[in-house]
Amino acid sequence: MSSQPMPPRRTVAASSGSGNFAAATTIAAATISAGTTAADNASASDTAAPGLAELLTAHLGPEAAMVPIATVTWPPYEHVNVQGGVDRWLARNGAPYRLTGMAGFRLRMFGLSDLFHDVGAHTMTVAGVSMTDQPSGPGDETRSCVQCGLYLVDGVDGPDDGDRTADPRPPMALLLRGTELRGPQQDVSLEIACSDRALARAAAAEIRRLAVEFSVYRGHVLEFGAEVFGPHQSALSFHERPVMTREELILPPGMLEGVEAQILGVNRHRAALLAHGQHLKRGVLLFGPPGTGKTHTVRYLMSRLPETTVVVLTANALRLIGQACEIARALQPALVVVEDVDLIARDRSAHPDAAPLLFQLLTEMDGLDGDADVTFLLTTNRVDALEPALAMRPGRVDHAVEVPLPDADGRARLLELYRGSLDLDLAGADGLIERTAGVTASFIKELIRRAALLALDEQDEEQHDDQNDGAAAPDNGLRVSAAHLDEALEILAGSRHQLTRRLLGAPGDLPD
Ligand SMILES: Nc1ncnc2c1ncn2[C@@H]1O[C@H](COP(=O)(O)OP(=O)(O)OP(=O)(O)O)[C@@H](O)[C@H]1O
Ligand SMILES: [Mg+2]
Numbered sequence: 001m002s003s004q005p006m007p008p009r010r011t012v013a014a015s016s017g018s019g020n021f022a023a024a025t026t027i028a029a030a031t032i033s034a035g036t037t038a039a040d041n042a043s044a045s046d047t048a049a050p051g052l053a054e055l056l057t058a059h060l061g062p063e064a065a066m067v068p069i070a071t072v073t074w075p076p077y078e079h080v081n082v083q084g085g086v087d088r089w090l091a092r093n094g095a096p097y098r099l100t101g102m103a104g105f106r107l108r109m110f111g112l113s114d115l116f117h118d119v120g121a122h123t124m125t126v127a128g129v130s131m132t133d134q135p136s137g138p139g140d141e142t143r144s145c146v147q148c149g150l151y152l153v154d155g156v157d158g159p160d161d162g163d164r165t166a167d168p169r170p171p172m173a174l175l176l177r178g179t180e181l182r183g184p185q186q187d188v189s190l191e192i193a194c195s196d197r198a199l200a201r202a203a204a205a206e207i208r209r210l211a212v213e214f215s216v217y218r219g220h221v222l223e224f225g226a227e228v229f230g231p232h233q234s235a236l237s238f239h240e241r242p243v244m245t246r247e248e249l250i251l252p253p254g255m256l257e258g259v260e261a262q263i264l265g266v267n268r269h270r271a272a273l274l275a276h277g278q279h280l281k282r283g284v285l286l287f288g289p290p291g292t293g294k295t296h297t298v299r300y301l302m303s304r305l306p307e308t309t310v311v312v313l314t315a316n317a318l319r320l321i322g323q324a325c326e327i328a329r330a331l332q333p334a335l336v337v338v339e340d341v342d343l344i345a346r347d348r349s350a351h352p353d354a355a356p357l358l359f360q361l362l363t364e365m366d367g368l369d370g371d372a373d374v375t376f377l378l379t380t381n382r383v384d385a386l387e388p389a390l391a392m393r394p395g396r397v398d399h400a401v402e403v404p405l406p407d408a409d410g411r412a413r414l415l416e417l418y419r420g421s422l423d424l425d426l427a428g429a430d431g432l433i434e435r436t437a438g439v440t441a442s443f444i445k446e447l448i449r450r451a452a453l454l455a456l457d458e459q460d461e462e463q464h465d466d467q468n469d470g471a472a473a474p475d476n477g478l479r480v481s482a483a484h485l486d487e488a489l490e491i492l493a494g495s496r497h498q499l500t501r502r503l504l505g506a507p508g509d510l511p512d
Helices: 038-046 052-060 076-093 112-116 197-213 255-268 270-275 294-304 315-330 342-346 354-367 383-392 408-417 429-435 441-469 482-493 495-503
Strands: 024-027 069-074 097-102 129-135 142-153 172-177 188-194 221-224 236-239 282-287 309-313 334-338 374-380 399-402
Touching: 052 097, 052 112, 052 142, 052 172, 069 076, 069 197, 076 129, 076 142, 076 172, 076 188, 076 197, 097 129, 112 172, 112 188, 172 197, 188 197, 221 315, 255 270, 255 282, 255 294, 255 374, 255 399, 282 294, 282 383, 294 334, 294 374, 309 315, 315 334, 315 354, 315 374, 342 354, 342 383, 354 383, 374 383, 408 429, 408 441, 429 482, 441 482, 482 495
Parallel strands: 221 309, 282 374, 282 399, 309 334, 334 374
Antiparallel strands: 024 129, 069 188, 097 142, 129 142, 142 172, 172 188, 221 236
């Protein structure tokens, strides 16, 4: 390879992939740079592919194998951000570079230092750059990332000491590798070789910083899924932020205001609170029977915090709490949601590690700096299972709120909320509201739907009769009478629906 200066280029041109998380594609040309043309690449590929050791020595000089190497690793889901960091770093320092792929890298343990040596039959040769599409936003947004590639960068500037004329500008080599499905490469790694150790370190630190600053996860709703690749790996997926209004949430007066003050209020007044020596970190626990609106409240709070990074951890992903907190800390303001947190506290026999996980969560909650704008929002319908652990480690939860079963007023408001565009006859609603004492919001929702189904069945029958009589079908709204509601309640209250009732969060027997 010649050491001629190469014109800078901004981003790696990638062929399109399938949009799949693990999809990998290969760029046909072995090396790419803005100055090269298709003809250049064609003539380059006519000649025999040089070994990587040869290429590195030509780039870094005869002492290449002795050059210090700085290494940084990230968890698999950071691949997209590392690529962003590398691209930005290259664009910012403006040094010419070329990107080279290699053949035979899959399922192999190797580092940049191994590439300086041709090791017999296993020598890896220059080849196309293998690419992979990584999720980069909600929906199907992806960014093409280098799966395994060697960046050969010319003359990077050292720190600016006012006079750069005599500064040496040593060349660098960067090896970027993404996580490999079922392979030994478990992390995303970046190795930087440069004769000036400080320069290599500075480049690594800068790329790490850029990866955080421009993280594609910032300000999004994310969820750690269950195991995707294996027990030690995880995927972080984007979710659309819920859109919800206050009116969609029926809660006792004052309850939501308290939660809002704790979560949204601190968020809004963060600068003033910090200026007055107050901490920002907060822990809110929503507890109450199933189906009363804990998850619904979480969704509402997410919709009220459009700029906040949200990390949702379900109980089976709780072992990733450390990584979730790391993301929250790096991308604050952040909200860490742990749903059904009792599940990890309850069953120690089935999950021998359950208690340590809960303690790890509490430790992480305590471990964040006081000025970190991070909220922990926990939900449970078994607060009794959780209380001993919380009592043993006080101070993690500073606001615990019961989300109760709706009272009569709540049930009346729920009937209004879930009627949708139904023409609901609520003339006799008082009796209905009385007879639904003890049910949840989910129950009321289902009650209305059942009544609507009964009304539709009736309408079908009438239309059928009318058609037989030759009358035109009515095209007005669906009228649901008090009788439909009563009948639906009777069905749901009947002995055949004992389990349905329990699943909807209603008591075993409803009042007559
Ligand atoms: N307070 C409420 N106001 C309005 N709708 C509600 C309310 N509570 C529940 N719902 C309706 O019932 C559905 C189920 O409620 P949700 O999932 O929030 O219950 P939960 O308290 O999280 O239960 P679990 O303890 O089983 O997780 C919601 O999606 C919503 O449609
Ligand atoms: Mg829930």
